[in-house]
Amino acid sequence: MDKRFFKIFGLTEAQAIAIIDTPLEQLEDPTDKYIAVSHLINFPTEQSIAALVRAIETSNPAELDHRIVRRKAVESLGRLQAKSALPVIRQCLKDDDIYTVENSVWAIGEIGTKDSEILEEVSQLLDKPGQIYRVIIHMLANADYKSALERVQKFTQAEDEPTRSAAIATVCRFTGDYSQITEVIALLQSPNVNARRGCIQDLIDSHYYKAIPQIARCPVSLVFRLRALRMLLDAGVPTGEITFAEVQPYLEQVLYDHPNDIDLVHEYDVTPLLNFVIDELYQTDFGRCYLATKTLLDIYLQEAPQALLATYMDKAYNDYGGHYHVMKLLGWLKYTSGYDLLVENLHNREPQFQKSRTACAIALGELGDPRAVTELKTCLSTPIWDLKYACLLALDRLGDSSGREMCATDADWLIRAKATSNN
Incomplete structure (x- = not known):
């Protein structure tokens, strides 16, 4: 927590x-x-x-x-x-x-x-109209209260997608029959961002490792996808159900977070104006943000850097969603003049900007400036695993292997695995 x-x-x-x-x-x-x-x-x-x-x-x-x-x-x-x-x-x-x-x-x-009376009371709420059923189903699933199966099954046809996702995943877990889990995976491409986020959680709880490639490409914030892959790795590697090497490409794909590696669910009817695209970077639905990012890279390659610096000074500096996308884009655009801004934000310790630090590490690797090596290595002592991993990726990009040597005995098994891997 x-x-x-x-x-x-x-x-x-x-x-x-x-x-x-x-x-x-x-x-x-x-x-x-x-x-x-x-x-x-x-x-x-x-x-x-x-x-x-x-x-x-x-x-x-x-x-x-x-x-x-x-x-x-x-x-x-x-x-x-x-x-x-x-x-x-x-x-x-x-x-x-x-x-x-x-x-x-x-x-x-x-x-x-494990009190069956309490769990039965919770289960009975599924018969009560107007409740927030997804939370109830999720709790019963995690408590492994199989006596609720019949009540949960009623919600596998629910109109509300997050509720339906939780119900299907729970029925799969309770019965051991995962033939319907594809219906949950399909929701990774739902127009409803809450359904996308919810079904990721349901796939985590189901330990459904086969969904990792689709989770990696789901158009939600990388925070949700990284959390999913990390939790599945922590659950599946010790049991031998998956290996780090199998998941590594998808994990690194999410950390790079390029819009071409996202299965977008939105599209523009006509080519949008630059100002509109910039404004889309502030949407709470990251699916729209990734479409905007892709549009900037595909259509507004020349105009984008100055527009990004302007929006940073206007509001992205104080908006953690927009801030993340601006930082990452400066790297994809190879905007070398953004070096100092990226270094400054690499070391931004405000908690709401944590994912931006990861973005800055990746962007610094893309810029190719060797001065970044020292800055990136200072972040290898962080307890934030995804930032540390991103720094290793960036250092590799810059041709520096000393970061791997520093992390070869790291306390985090995942960082050790990356540091000692061949990729």
């Missing part, structure tokens, strides 16, 4: 608990209590857990501000994996608020339980 973003509020544990124990009506801003219950994720203590339980028990589900705090308190207990809070979370399964129910199901899954 990545907790880098949970420390932005600066409260002490005692301050957060004091806010939680203050009636909502007495607070100057009702969002203070939401912040407090969020912040206690940083304090895995009995006091914090007890305070979060009180936040649930003293809330009034009939009032919106109370419901919002209640939902978040349940989520925080899940993140803390607070087993002692299971009884109060279980009671929240009966809430009329579907988002509280959703968080409760998720929290129970995070905490983990």
Whole structure:
């Protein structure tokens, strides 16, 4: 669990608990209590857990501000994996608020339980209208609660694609019959970005290694694809079901992240104007961003560098999605004047720009400037595996093998495997 973003509020544990124990009506801003219950994720203590339980028990589900705090308190207990809070979370399964129910199901899954009564209560939610069924199915699958099979099967024809994906994958896992898993793989090309992201998770959970090539080409952020390949490697290599050498080409394809290696699901009816294409780099659906990236490389090769620098100064410097695409494009465009900007952002430690550091490493390798060797090698001490791997790729591109020597005994088996491989 990545907790880098949970420390932005600066409260002490005692301050957060004091806010939680203050009636909502007495607070100057009702969002203070939401912040407090969020912040206690940083304090895995009995006091914090007890305070979060009180936040649930003293809330009034009939009032919106109370419901919002209640939902978040349940989520925080899940993140803390607070087993002692299971009884109060279980009671929240009966809430009329579907988002509280959703968080409760998720929290129970995070905490983990083999209690058949609790799992049956969760399963019965599949019979209740209006619920967020994907979360329920996902939790039951990970709990290996096969008694829910009949209820889950009803959702294999669901209109909602993420729900249908979860149901099909779960039925495959429960029955051992993977003949229908192709329907999940097909959703990697759905126009619905949430379906694309969801089915990747379902393929991870199913340990369906045969889908790795298709996952690598799925038009979603490389964050989702890298996570998938890493989790499948970590699961499959120790058991001998897959090898690093088999997955290595796909892993490196994702790290390079060139739009020609993506199966795009969007297209333009007519050749778009440059300003429109630049604006598309900020879309939350990365499928549209990859189409824009490809268009810049195919059509606006000469105009693109200056347009990218302009959009960087305008808003990409502060937008982590657009920032990533600008950094990567400077490399594909061989824009040597972008060297200093790439080096600066290679060392940008702000958590929201983490994937941009990987983009900068790849881009520096594309520029071919030998000055980058030293900069890239300084990043080999990072705990961020994908950045380290990207630096090794870039160093190889620059003809430097000393990075491999440095990483030959790395603590991460995957980095060791790359460092000692022939490719």
